[in-house]
Amino acid sequence: MTDRPKVLATRLMPEAVETRFHSEFAAISNPDDRPLDSDAVVAGATGCRGIICSPTEKMDADTIARLPESVEILATFSVGCDHIDLNAAKARGLIVTNTPDVLTDATADTTILCLLGAARMAQDSERILRQGKWGRWAPRDMLGVHMSGKRLGIVGMGRIGQAVARRAQGFGMTVLYHNRRPLNAPDDQGATFYADAADMLPHCDFLALTCPLTPETHHWLNAERIALLPDGAVVANTARGPVLVDDALIDALKSGKVFAAGLDVFTGEPKLDPRYLDLPNVFLLPHIGSATVETRNDMGFRCLDNLAAHFSGRPLPSRVV
Template identity: 55%
Template sequence: MKPVVLVTRKLPDAVEARLRRDYEARLNPTDTLYSAEQIIERAQGADAILPCHTEKFTAEVIARLPKSVRAIANFSVGYDHVDVAAAKARGLVVTNTPDVLSDATAELTLMLMLGAARRASEGERLVRTRQWKDWSPSFMVGTQMTGKRLGILGMGRVGRVTARRARGFEMEIHYNDLHRLPAELEEGAIFHPAPEDLMPHCDFLAIHCVASPETHKLVNAKLISRLPKGAIVVNASRGSVVDDDALIAALKSGHLAAAGLDVYNDEPDIKPGYRELTNAFLMPHIGSATRETRDAMGFRALDNLDAIFAGRQPKDRVA
């Protein structure tokens, strides 16, 4: 008898085909965002749940899950939407999907940098609304990336790929992480032991740290004030790392030239102030949104489920 897996969102066709082949899959063909009550109801008799970051598994939700549920195999690298301590206490196995989205997220980070620096959203709006009148030496002047200093806050997998891609723009790489990387992973990047030490060396700041109590609103007014005037901040990690009010204030005052954002607090109900800023280049959380990456994420989640139901240790266990 095949294990029963509740899938909370519409997944790529190839991933759902494998799910139907190997499991009794409870799919979500309409891609409805389930409430906590709906998840608990639909999980009755299920052996595992395959959710995305959009579903919140709080301690209360985990306590109310049916006893049949053995695992939560996330379709995401981040797992801050799951109360890991509650899952451990309940005996649930929790997994994520690291590695496979590093390239796509790094690509998106470069897009955020370029889009913010070269005023892409402003320019496109001018063309679409027929407000573009003529060429002028002072028209739509932005910031050049080539040869600038890039600071990376969180030099994990995505941060290292971002650094590698940015070297194509002859950027000087600076970074902060909990520990200095070995030389072969640093690839010439300059380590700074504290976020405060990193900020003065950033013409561009790319945020790539994980969401945790320690990083909550890490990029606040005090940290932003240490950035050089005219710096550009981009975030493709998690919205909770940024103090929205502080970032908006710095963009309004001109201390920061621009920001490129793909993630936010309270998505999709983002801070309204962002929408009013012409110097904010805004994307709708699409860092991993390539066909190749979304397929790979799904297969990685299924690899973890296969291991769990075969009695093996899943490769990407986080609880």
């Protein structure tokens, strides 16, 4: 074990990943699988050359500054890096890697689940069953809206957005997208590009947020943009919670401007705005976008691949910094 690089994993990874982790590295796991605060991360990294972190650990400038000098690389168990101060990592000379590509399909599936679950009032319908309140069938009960043949706007046409567009075609949807730049065929999936979101939103019966969280996309879906949507639109967010303004979306859900919303991510998660819990027209998921056995295994293996490449002097599969 002495010749194996010492690496801390801040969360307990899937069994297959943990097995490989312990076979290839001097591994320090988190058997209780409790989120570690900054002090615990710094203490646990003593003598470590690498850290596998996750979005539950905020690797801010202060934490990075206090890491032991031995730490060379942060491999995050995620695609997004908004929990890591990349500028602080770069200034310190830390390598940062992530796990792109491997969770595209799982997250795209979850986006369709959010759109369809919201459109068909799935959460409220299940509540009625679980509470024993389904006492009759009536033509006007539990009415949702069709996805089939409708217009879907996608904000953020990266890998996940493109995968959502492909799936939407199976519903016969017309796909529109807003992105930093237009894509060439076939990456655009035949969708129509809008450089200005204000021109796209009035045509969006459904809207899917699949963009990364950046300063430009923070609170992107606000009251002004919601007002541009057709009355009765359906909104799904599988990007990051702060991409939308909770107050604005909740007001629109209450007024009926937005028919329903499907949300897998939230500002301040695992906490969320409690008002969502009382709304019958919200389909809620606890950030399960990548939560399949196959995807979580692939994410863990990508972390290990990055670490192994770094310690052996090979090019890293997915380097961010």
